[in-house]
Amino acid sequence: MGFQVQKNERYLMIRTDFPIITDVEVKQLDIILKAHTEKLPVVAFDFTTIDQFSPKGLRQMTLCLSGLSQNDTQTGFIVSKGLANKIKEAGLDRIIKCYSAVEEMLPSNRASGGSDRATDFLNTTLEAVVFTMGVSASNKCAPGKVFLRTQNNGPAFDVAATVGLVSSDFQGSLILLMPMKTYLNIMGRMTGETYTEMVPDIRDGIAELLNVILGQAKMSLNERGFQIKQAIPTLIQGGMINLLNAPATRSIVVPFSSDCGDFYVQITTNAGNAAIAA
């Protein structure tokens, strides 16, 4: 029993026939990985024969993966559904990515052209909106038809927040816009209070929602090489609202309907890297 290493120009694959992985086996793995001093874009661990990890083995494995991620190496486990579920139950599925085949891990099989990347970005961001609204405010929502924003078709809103998007693919902004009624309903659900008007307690709530949406989307997108940097969202107030109503850059708007009322997500890309809003 042991580890077998297979390498090609796209990935390094490590296979094993051990039935269980403990910290002893992980130490062996670490030695194998350290022997590869060149940059490895993708490292796949074929653990399809394994039924379980010892708790200590799993802990050691997360540290081992952490070392690889510092070199921008994408890692993943090829495992059975049963082991993938165990990793999820242990709360480690965000650190240990599980796949059923190595092909699923390869970047070219997930997002190849600029258009695919833009769709990938948009879909992931919208999923993050739905998830965040659902968990934070028990607010079930669904995206409507996306449209290109002009000076004449901007959505009606009273409250908004923006955050800068800086990634390997583009630069721009992610903006969350809401009519007051929707906003007060959402804040009420989040805090368990009833609001009939804007009060200081909830003034920054939209920026916090946007922060969580970006954090959620960023984690998923960065696993696919977008390299998005987290920034701190800001409230859009006063004269900034007029700037939003007269966009000088390409922007798309996604309207959402929700239990709390309608709201909008706007994605603006800077000139020269307008893949998202193209």
Next chain:
Amino acid sequence: MFTPETRILVIDDMKVMRSLIKGQLRTLNYQNISEAENGEEAFKILEQNHSVNTPIQVVLSDWNMPVMSGLELLKKVREDARFKNLPFIMITAEGELEQVKSAAELGVSSYIRKPFAPNTFSEKLEQVYKKHCA
């Protein structure tokens, strides 16, 4: 398990988040909740409470904050003999491996990812109690 009298410090630069967290803690019957806007203000509260013999017993801290971040506060707390064993839960929208690792290396007790469900605090506080106090 922690009692309703357990002194909890909630730290977040967003007022709405502090309200939300305090609201969820109150539904779990916790009554002694202090709050701070950033790590620097939080550390002063930790020191003040310690000096009058009513020490904070659990910290729930946001990560990204102006003045002093949650991670900087965690480092400062763990370097101080008075607070090095204080249960410290980090609440953050950041969930990537590097962030988790850096907090773990500094001795974070547990970690809550935003967005969080209402029952999250109950589970995490129980987990942290077992780790630090049981």
